[in-house]
Amino acid sequence: MSLMVDREIRALVAPAPATAPAQTPPPLVSATTSEIGRWNSKIQPASLDLTIGRILLPIEGQDDKVREETNVSLEQGETVVVETHEFLSMPRTVAAIGFPPATVSRNGLLMTNPGHVDPGFKGRLRFTVINLGRKPIELASGNPICTLLIFSVAEPDRAYDQLDTTEKPVGPTDAVLLARLSKDFLNFSDRIKTTVAGELRTAQIATPIISGILAILLTILANIVANNLSVVNELKAKVAGLEKEVAVKDLTTRIEKLEKK
Numbered sequence: 001m002s003l004m005v006d007r008e009i010r011a012l013v014a015p016a017p018a019t020a021p022a023q024t025p026p027p028l029v030s031a032t033t034s035e036i037g038r039w040n041s042k043i044q045p046a047s048l049d050l051t052i053g054r055i056l057l058p059i060e061g062q063d064d065k066v067r068e069e070t071n072v073s074l075e076q077g078e079t080v081v082v083e084t085h086e087f088l089s090m091p092r093t094v095a096a097i098g099f100p101p102a103t104v105s106r107n108g109l110l111m112t113n114p115g116h117v118d119p120g121f122k123g124r125l126r127f128t129v130i131n132l133g134r135k136p137i138e139l140a141s142g143n144p145i146c147t148l149l150i151f152s153v154a155e156p157d158r159a160y161d162q163l164d165t166t167e168k169p170v171g172p173t174d175a176v177l178l179a180r181l182s183k184d185f186l187n188f189s190d191r192i193k194t195t196v197a198g199e200l201r202t203a204q205i206a207t208p209i210i211s212g213i214l215a216i217l218l219t220i221l222a223n224i225v226a227n228n229l230s231v232v233n234e235l236k237a238k239v240a241g242l243e244k245e246v247a248v249k250d251l252t253t254r255i256e257k258l259e260k261k
Contacts (some may be wrong), residue, residue: 004094004150005046012094012150013043028089028150042144049101050125050146053085055139070141074109074131082145083126090121092159096148098125103144108133114146120159 004012012028028048042049055069057080072080090096098114105111112128125146131137 001151001153003046004152006043008152009043009048009150012091013048028091028094044147046149048096048148048150049144050084050086050098050148052082052139052141052143052145053124054083055141056081056083072139074129074137074139076131076134076136079128079130080139081126082129082139084124084146085141087124088117088121090117090119090160092119092155093152094150095119095153096150098146098148101144101147107137108135109137111146117148118160119153119156120161122161 009028042051055072057067057069057072059065059067066081074080096117098117100109100111100114108131110130110132112130114125114127117125127146129139129145
């Protein structure tokens, strides 16, 4: 097994000649002649970028239907299913591993199921993506969404298109998948409402209690101040009485001395 480089990928992407024999395998990616020029920007030194095609969103209250868009502003916590614009036709000696490119993941977009692509697979890839960032993420048709590392492998006994799928569980439809995930995967809306309601309940309970405690403290403080003032006034009165008593005694003593003379 070896990792393919740009020239090998470019050869797989180019459309097959019109005069090619019937047994010639189809190109890795179906592309018209007018699209070939754009592939130079998608083919990296040892990888291939796939772009957004359809964006599938749930329709609230209609679990059996989905809405298709080409441009979506994905809010915090929201989830959608993204389908690649490119239709893959994997040769039986080629496999791939997909992962989100750095330009996608560093914005906080989580891709849940890039996985691998078996030899013989035909179709478009689909990914469930979730906005785990703090800001809305713009998804638009034509933007990169997945990077494929492509490997040349020995031809398997049975390629993907040769498997017996009679007993294979049937996967959920787009509508069922989106209904299971819900539009708000992380349930931010309900969590915010619950948090706000909880804070309000706490405030409604705490406010009377705090007000009562403050009223009690103010009453105690007022009593302390009043008592202190009463004590001070009483002391002042006693001091004044003592001063008068001392003055009277002094005057009496002087009178007695004068009388003796």
